[in-house]
Amino acid sequence: MKIGVRAHDYGKMEIEDLAELLQKEGYQAAQLALPKAFKGIEQYGDITLKHLDRIRKSFEEHQIEIPVFGCYMDLGNPDEEIRTNAVETLKMCLAYSKEVGAKVVGTETAYPHLTKEEKQIWYPFMMDSIKRVVEEAQKLDAKLAIEPVYWHPLENVEAVLDVFSQVQDSEHLRLIFDASNLLEYPEDTNQELYWSQWLDKIGGYIEVMHIKDFCLDDNRGYVPARLGEGVIEYDTIIQWLRNHKPDMYLLREEMNPKSAGEDIAFMKKF
Template identity: 40%
Template sequence: MKIGIRAHDFGCLPPVRLAEKMAAQGVEAAQLAIPKAIAGVESYAQVTDGLLREIGAAFREHHIDIAVLGCYIEPSLPDEAARKAQLDTFRLGLRCAAELGAGCVGTETTLFSGPEQERPAAYDILRRSVDAMLNDAAKLGVTVAVEPVAAHTLNSPALAARLLQEFRGGGLAAIFDAVNLLTPARIETQAALWDEALAAFGPDIAAVHVKDAVVKDGALAPALLGEGVMCYDNIMRWLAQHKPGVALLREEIAPETAARDLAVMRAWAGR
């Protein structure tokens, strides 16, 4: 398994400097959201061919794989014009991913705060958005990866499995973020939740987000790896057997504790 991070957690820097900082910590893979990680870029519309060449050269020189091109949009917005604008942004991200040879373009699926009886309508919007995203991605040979989140439209392993099955063979994959699927109510039964998630969409996992959390004021808050409520034992065993080459991407890493957290990840990965 490759040990990696979310690039912008190390700062918003010129490509060479960002790659140097990551390589100095032994980082092998990254989730790169260009407007968040690369200095002087505020949106994907500003990304030039020259900048893509510069990013690609810097990451290749330091042997860092771009496992995920982060282009997190709102694909389940009910307003059609607003959703179209989001899909236009995603299309720009797909172009960047194709030029950089990224493993996939990743996104979440929009916060869902309505009553449960409204979820089917939100899911239908998501399905139509994903169809459009995959059509664009296919023209460039790029994989699209969706991230299930308990508070979003795609909120459960079962619903993620349904979406992936609907587009089976169409270039759709999943990003597995265990903390984003966890709720305080499921902490004591999390092992069963991970088994459910891996059974539902494990074979479709393109990358894994790694983080930890503690309960604070009734909600989950970030913690150093191994110091929170998360238990990765089942997850790491499954990945070692079924996805030995997958990228483990530490989210919310602090540069001052990066060496410590990356060492924990290496231990979990049996490295």
């Protein structure tokens, strides 16, 4: 397994400085959301070929792979203008991902926390957007990776299987698996069974895993935690990785630089 990090958790830096820092910290890989990670890039429209060339060269020099080119868009929004912008931005980033050698372009399927009724309304819009972006991925021989989140239209195993059934192209459409985004009721969930059900059914589509942990405050609010100190029970996930995907990218999200060493050590146990 290859241990990586969401790069902008270290703040916004010059391209070369960030690549050097990640190598010194001990990472093998990074998820890059360019407007969040690099100085001089405020939005995706600011990206130039010079930026992409610098990124590719710097990250190759420091032996940091780029499994995910982050471009999280509001794919299911019923507002046609918002949705069109999301699709076009993702198409642009698919081309950019080829330039920097990224494995996939990663996105969730919405921005806001949706109600049950809203998820149903947004779902067909999400599906249409995914199909449009995958068409571009096929032309470029690039990959789109979608990330399930329980408060988004792509909320559960059934939704994931439906998307892959409709798209019928698991070469150009992949999955980012983030356990923390799928565990709505940790206090009432048999996690051994829950993660087994997820991984047995959709494991073959997973390209990357996000690794994070959290606790709930008195109001059931989300509070990031060090790995192993929150509610996520990783034993079942670890065993699945060892048996089925020993070469998986593990990308730490919500990392606190002060405790990066402990988190890296935790992931090395995988």
